[in-house]
Amino acid sequence: MGFDQRFTIGLIAWIVALVAVLLACIAAFATPGLGAARIVALAIVAATFAGLWRHITRTNRTVARFLEALKFGDTAFQFDAKGGAGFDELGGALNEVLARFRADQDRIAGELRYLDALVDDMPVAVLTVDAAGHVTLANKAARRLFTSEHGKLPEDFAVYGATFARRLANDSQQEELLILTIAGRPQRMLVRTATLERLGQRTRAISVQPIQGTLDAVEMAAQTDLVRVLTHEILNSLTPVTSLAATAADLLGDPDLSADPRVGDARVAVETLARRAQGLSNFIEAYRAVAQTPQIKRQGFAACPWIDELARIFATKAFEVPLRVAIIPETLALDADPDLLAQVVINLMQNAAQAMQATEQPQLTLRLTGDRHSVAIEIEDNGPGVPEGLRQDVFLPFFTTRATGTGVGLNLARQIVIAHGGTIDVTDAPDGGALFRIVL
Structure with a gap:
């Protein structure tokens, strides 16, 4: 049996009881010599009317307390699950609603804590600019990056670069590569902007990602590849030259050819060529170390x-x-x-x-x-x-x-x-x- 049926039966019972005691009270007043009975009848009528009134208004009071608990977020409030007339079912239902609401609140709070931790611990610096133009360092990476003295307005960040300060002040959505002065050193940063709506107000989120290390690594990889290719090609071409020059020097060193002075001059020239070619080969071999990527053992x-x-x-x-x-x-x-x-x-x-x-x-x-x-x-x-x-x-x-x-x-x-x-x-x-x- 539902709450409404049990409440209706209870209401009818109270009305019947009130009618009965009213009739009894009328009978007491109509009969002479029942002074004490009249007083008792009036008391019973008043008590019955109070019970009926309490039964009628109990639902309103219960609903009012429920709405007040929702208004102030008091999901720990518990309704009485006793009392009969269906109010035990009503109290249990309202307690279940509050329990579900409390579970949803806990889940939302957990999600918010997770998102806050995610933003706070992400490796990219994030700054927010509210509708009034106030700048806030939104996560740890931003607080580690922007350590110099600065205020809360975009122009206060000019210490890191005038272009960056202008970027904080305007509404540009363009992705830019800016040079910021961080810890006294110019560093290249990738700056992006996104516009959000927060509590009915417009907020801009600016991400600042240092890419100087990435660009340096790419540059070093390109240099390494270039040196590797050059040394490989030069050595491939130089090796036969060195070998042929040494062979020619040995052949020109034959005593049977020493009578001709031109052969002696040629032998000296070829020996010089062989030495220089070998020296150049040794030189290039020494520089091949530049093309070897260091293996880091942290x-x-x-x-x-x-x-x-x-x-x-x-x-x-x-x-x-x-x-x-x-x-x-x-x-x-x-x-x-x-x-x-x-x-x-x-x-x-x-x-x-x-x-x-x-x-x-x-x-x-x-x-x-x-x-x-x-x-x-x-x-x-x-x-x-x-x-x-x-x-x-x-x-x-x-x-x-x-x-x-x-x-x-x-x-x-x-x-x-x-x-x-x-x-x-x-x-x-x-x-x-x-x-x-x-x-x-």
Whole structure:
């Protein structure tokens, strides 16, 4: 039997009871000498009327409490599942509705927490601009990327680049490749914009994806392929030349031909050709190392003992150059290939020592700073520095400014750093000289 039928039966029962007690009350007043009975009859009439009123209004009160619970989100409220007249069924039904509503709320809250965590932990930096033009760093990647002092308005982000600040201010939906100054270094970023509706207001979401490392890796792969092809083709052509020149030199060295002075001149020329061809072959073989992609074997290690070992190695090679070491914090740890990274740092320190040969008071600084997100390795000298026009060329294969240089060291260093997913560049040191910075 449903709630409406049981409620109706109860209502009829209360009405019948009220009619009965009213008749009894009328009979008591009509009969002389029943003063006490009249009082009792009136009390019974009042109690019966109160019961009928309570029965009629109980549904309204129950529904009102249910709506109030929904209004304030109080899904933990429980209705009385007792009382008869169908109110036990009504209370149970309302409790079930609230339980389902509470389950939906928990599911939606879980989805929102998941989406918040997804946005917060995604590797691409996300910024939001509300209808009032206020900029918010929406996730961890954005907070790690934009660490310089800035406000909440688009123009406050001009410290990273005027073009980027204009992009935050306008409604452009175009995908752009911008150069932003991050941690004092220009980096190429891919910037995208999407427009969303949030709580009836228009909001723009701007994603900023660093692609400098990807572009560096592509560039290094192209250089590696080019060097591999060139050395292969040159060696293929040079090998028969070297062999034929050596054979011709042996044939011209026959004593029976020594009487003719022209043969002697030819023999000298061919021997010279053979030596130069062999030397060129050896030279190209040496440069084939540039075409070999470094194999990184990552491991975690403490910075202090690793740096101490590098300092001892450097002291044996350039003892005349004082080395200053700084590690901040002292507990700093690295996640890299210690051997390959040591090769890079030692090479940079040796280059700095050679650059300071004409400096009266040479000073070399090896500095490590960082946290669990990134580590910066800086090699700073007080030599003549690197001219701004050559700062990109010095990392190209075979490019060198020294007469005895090979042009391999810095290119190989860049390959190793990029294989680690890092970057390497050179700027002016604060006190003059060159500052090579590796960021992992």
